[in-house]
């Protein structure tokens with residue numbers, strides 16, 4: 001770019017195209033580029049002042065050719081006029097292209113946006129388009145209105161629908177999300193760009209939820225669940241394609257509503273949007289001014305913010321040299337500056353060390369007072385500690401909603417009992433008097449038998465120091481007497497410590513993610529390979545828990561064999577197989593599929609069949 005500029009300047013200084021020999025059209029085209037005119041202007045001034053005796057060009061004489069100039073086709077006055085006109089021309093073109101070229105979220109205005117009255121009046125919605133300039137967006141297919149499976153999600157949806165229909169305004173509600181949907185349009189790229197076609201993608205499929213004031217609502221979900229898209233719709237970064245949301249009564253679907261919303265929200269986006277050349281202090285001063293804080297308070301507010309996020313020592317250093325954690329802290333401070341009524345925090349603690357993260361949690365906890373906070377995170381611990389309510393999304397839908405305890409008791413496997421045995425600092429077993437003896441093993445066996453006999457559960461994890469049991473909710477009624485007896489026999493069984501708690505939020509999250517994966521893989525037919533103990537490999541739907549293995553029918557196992565598959569999340573948040581149980585006979589209450597479904601048409605792989613978890617688990621409890 002620079003060399004092109006140098007080239008055109010050089011060409012101009014050699015006389016092209018400002019000479020009688022050249023066509024006027026060339027001169028006009030050449031003059032549209034201000035550096036060329038500037039170069040010609042400097043040339044004329046240089047020629048007029050090249051000797052001490054030269055008269056130069058006075059302001060009054062700007063419209064005349066210099067007396068010794070023989071080939072004069074442009075005067076200084078024309079150059080000034082051209083420069084002023086091209087300034088406006090390029091300025092208007094810059095504004096126009098800024099509006100029609102898609103931003104980083106693929107959002108742009110239509111090519112003829114300036115012809116629409118709504119653009120000039122500011123009324124009539126927030127009409128924008130998506131996709132690249134040389135693409136023609138396909139029409140957006142409508143989403144079916146599907147009733148949620150979960151009773152709490154359904155109850156929330158019914159409440160919001162009822163309030164929306166009756167125009168009920170609940171003063172305790174900060175955000176009301178009314179069937180918010182977002183479909184990224186499929187595009188057909190034509191002409192100037194490579195010819196390709198993509199299908200529309202339903203990223204958010206109609207969410208109905210009320211978010212209260214003075215509360216933190218945490219949106220959880222695996223990668224690609226639609227969390228950031230939801231936040232982007234609520235903050236106006238990307239336009240909604242269905243439904244609406246009201247933030248303090250202002251609609252995100254209208255440009256007037258959105259400009260009011262921007263005044264009362266603070267956003268910490270998933271990726272830091274900072275200027276490398278500005279320091280933390282300059283960032284905060286800038287955002288405080290944009291949010292309209294009185295100039296006299298900006299300095300003290302910025303200093304307080306910097307202290308809160310522990311960036312005082314780096315307040316004058318350029319943000320470009322900050323670590324990832326420092327940048328996130330600065331983004332959190334920017335989101336909170338100006339006392340916004342609603343704060344969106346999209347994975348605010350990503351990349352922070354545990355000490356800094358705890359510190360930021362304290363800031364968020366403190367910030368809850370007087371505002372509504374919407375947080376997305378992949379840290380279950382963060383969600384558990386900070387949230388008043390949690391919603392878990394998967395595949396664009398809200399799958400469950402409630403407090404952490406409600407979700408754990410509803411979707412977790414039950415209670416976790418940890419039974420500890422005395423060990424020394426090297427991890428060796430001790431007896432109850434503290435002497436080094438390998439007494440734990442028989443005692444652990446007796447504890448296992450005690451659990452098996454009373455609750456019919458086996459340990460999920462075990463080592464010398466402890467045994468962990470998962471006790472299903474169905475056994476809840478037995479727990480009081482069971483633990484009273486276990487405590488009475490603590491000494492006899494060599495137990496040093498008993499802990500009882502609900503299963504973790506992580507387990508709830510995995511259960512919901514598995515369920516969603518299973519739903520979509522059955523719809524799309526996505527299969528993953530599972531290698532069973534015999535070494536054979538079968539294909540199973542992603543997320544399936546109990547899977548029947550085709551071809552295992554024998555006289556010993558007339559109904560065939562099945563396995564329980566264990567899942568975990570990989571680094572990208574996708575579900576992957578972490579292991580499986582030994583093969584066990586398929587119980588009689590499971591209906592077996594017809595033989596030809598194990599080898600779908602067009603594939604040579606053996607496909608395991610999914611067995612409803614309810615059939616297996618209920619049977620285990622009944623036994």
Ligand SMILES: Nc1ncnc2c1ncn2[C@@H]1O[C@H](COP(=O)(O)OP(=O)(O)OP(=O)(O)O)[C@@H](O)[C@H]1O
Nearest residue numbers: 105106184201203222223224225226227228229230
């Ligand atoms: N501009 C876009 N065009 C097309 N599809 C998109 C666009 N932006 C996001 N998506 C798709 O929408 C889905 C939801 O994305 P989103 O970023 O909301 O997920 P997320 O839940 O925030 O995930 P993560 O936890 O990874 O941030 C993804 O499948 C993503 O590929």
